[in-house]
Amino acid sequence: MKKKIFLVSTAAALFLVACGINSGISSEQIGLRKASLENENKVVLADINYSAAQPGEASVYDRSYENAPPLIPHSTEDLLPITKDNNSCLSCHDKAIATDVGATPIPPTHYYDFRHNKSMGDVISDTRFNCTQCHVPQSDAKPIVGNTFKADFTNKDLLKKSNLIDVINEGVK
């Protein structure tokens, strides 16, 4: 009996392998960038550009959904990388400075330690130090896969700002 099961499953496996070989799908056709999966020699990088507008010259994007991390509308050239000793983002977005330089101030959620449930005062939480972990610039690349997602906003103001600190416990008992 065991032998029979073995034979049947071996035949099924061989059949599947044969189908794979005959389907004619090459590894170039599988990935979105249409290049071999075995080596990257023929990968052609898309010719894309990021915003060249300097901070102060860009227009902010609508939020992708309510309380989404806003996208970075200005150039990040010369501002990255963020290191332990140098975070240039803070030099404009720190809540004590931002309004004076026309930048959106870092919101209260980033000055709050959610693990110990206490405010950090004027010091940004370590969990928010690496801005570009959540905030990203946008390029003019054409989407490879379409997206029909449409965000619902409870109020129109939230297209341009967040209120997460006020609603973070909504629905939590």
Ligand code: HEC
């Ligand atoms: C020289 C000042 C300056 C620096 C440095 C700077 N920003 Fe900005 N940022 C601005 C200004 C001003 C705006 C508003 C858009 C504009 O006027 O270009 C802005 C807009 C933004 C926004 C959009 C905010 C919104 O309300 O939609 C994000 C996100 C952002 N910056 C993130 C960053 C990050 C991350 C860094 C560090 C890599 C950084 N910024 C460095 C000045 C600055």
Ligand code: HEC
């Ligand atoms: C762990 C993810 C994360 C990190 C790291 C992070 N942010 Fe955010 N940020 C968010 C999210 C989510 C929001 C929207 C909800 C909120 O206000 O907290 C936001 C909102 C903002 C806003 C919009 C505030 C408003 O009132 O509309 C600014 C400006 C901003 N962040 C700047 C920064 C800067 C500068 C840094 C780095 C010093 C940073 N963020 C680090 C996730 C992050």
